Amino acid sequence: MPARTGESHLEMKALVVLLALAAPLALAAEESVSLDSAPIDPRDVASLQAGARTFVNYCLNCHSAGMMRYHKLLDLGLTEQQVKDNLLFTADKIGELMTVALTKKDAKEWFGTAPPDLSVIARARGADWLYTYLRSFYRDPESATGWNNMVYEHVAMPHALWTLSGQQVQVERKFKNMEQAEAVGRMQRNAWKIDVLTPDQAGKDGERFILKTIRTETAGSLSQIDYDILVRDLVNFMAWISEPNQLARKQVGYVVLLVLLVLLVLTYLLYKEFWKDVH
């Protein structure tokens, strides 16, 4: 499925249009961002542990993971004591859910919207989307939080990891044709998108294709590559908590398929044996 940005804009309008069925949906020619593929691996326990640490320190203040129990973190090769000492900040007992103290009402007042629960966010958005999104914040003086995002425009969330990533700004470069703009876009480390102007808007010089990218202005405490690794681990963790049984599922799957293949041979031979005198 393609990435969807700016869902909050359309609100009721989309439904009204859909129901009216009178005209095709008049979607703006909004260019979606090309998503980076997230190099995640649910078997990489070290990465998942690192992701868990980042998650409880940076995310689990506003966002809950309310369908996930701390106890399940033992599956990542941690001992109960390790979880209690390093990860258990929002609850008293290891059997409790990963909830937060922030109420919906307060959140609405402070951010304009309640931060979504992150238990299954990786299944809703996709790991690639999260990986690109968390690496696409940039400074925007016009927004309420001072931050904006390439993947999710006018996002309500401020850049929680900015002390690590440093501060980025958006850069625009104009091109005469799409191919050139795309070629330069593909060379970017981070997310990029291309806005297309009509010939009228572009004026005389005819540079209609605007490549938007971000550039680091002030460095954070991590180098860019270390920040990418941190986000990779964090997304890996979020993908894992979205379905903590995913590895068991596949392991069981191999056994089930093996048994079925044996049954396939047996039932086929049985079928042929019974049918040999049907002509």
Added chain:
Amino acid sequence: MAAAEKQAVTGAGPFNGLLTWIDQRFPLMESLRSHLTEYYAPKNFNFWYYFGSLALFVLVIQIVTGIFLTMNYKPDASQAFASVEYIMREVPWGWWIRYMHSTGASFFFICVYLHMFRAMLYGSYRKPRELLWIFGMLIFLCLMAEAFFGYLLPWGQMSYWGAQVIVNLFDAIPVIGPDLAIWIRGDFVVSDATLNRFFAYHVIAVPLALLALVVAHLLALHEVGSSNPDGVEIKNVKDPKTGKPLDGIPFHPYYTVKDTFGVVVFLIVFSAVVFFAPEAGGYFLENNNFIPADPLKTPMHIAPVWYFTPYYSILRATTEEFVFWALVPGLIAFALLIIWRVKNTRTRVATGVTTIVLLLGLLTLDAKVWGVVLMGTSVMIFFFLPWLDRSPVRSIRYKGPITKAAIALFVIAFFVLGYLGTESVTGGRTLAAQIGTAVYFLFFLLMPWYSRMDKCRPEPERVTSK
């Protein structure tokens, strides 16, 4: 005593006594004979004939997994979403049960669509199997209702907005529409009240009807006997000594062993999805449904699950332009065709009056109403197949090029409409959906004529191949 009148059961070893006792009080052996060991099925069933028993098998999967899901699911708007995740994470093997149920829903439709397509290929709905076909269609309607009600239960964004869009369709019905929509929802929007009643429909009301219809479907089948890929009656050629059809074989053991093999093949494909791709790329479990239902946030792109998308496409294709430029001329042309070809004054008058009423409606009522009507008709029109098909032969094997082309076009239109229903609307896609809609309906509406004029080959006396 009456209990001694029936003969004793033999051949069951130590169970002879018990079976005799039962058989003298219940038509056990007679039922086994008439439905299994002495039910003669044609010996030439091919690949397409697996899907009836497979559909029954999926029904069993759905009922059994459904029972276990019901033990842990909470039909409450504030708890439903989390209770599904509770099943996925904390109920032992809950993820397996849930994935079997969600994957089973899609596989139910795959099996039923292929089963219906088989009937269309080989004319299985033709006399004397009209009622069998009608029971089958009623099962299909129940299945659609079951899937629709069940899809609300996870209470994700797609669940919520899908239900909202579909219930709002009833709003389009003139006069009673708005009240009807409120009555269905039990509220002004889809809410906790809606979730509770949909749960009741999903776990008891519809499954009861479904099971009763499956029994009726099987009884009707065993009354008239199975058709086959050649579309000839095996009853017509019987062994003069035994009185058994020469081309028939007892369902048990021949088809029980063959269908067991089919079930294993099915389970391999089914398990591959359940264990390795339960979301099926967003087609079986949609990404947006992992976001809890939010009545204040409409998703930008609302699409039903894949098995409803052909009909959803037809709904969206019915724009004002389509009503004016396609439905109005189409209706007039079709009425003229009937009046020209059918030499019966009453039919002609009835056609004329119906056409005028429909024309008035088409020109005055909102296009949305006609979208709903067309969507409903696109499903209900299958009921009429036994009477629309006037071909002298039943099976596609002996039908001519026109029918073959018509079926091919229909299948293409069905897939194109299905694909378009998953996508957002653009001008080009709407046009494609409109062409698809036209092809879809012309396949049925022109069938009485093209099926009769087609150059068919003569049917054989007996079934061919092995």
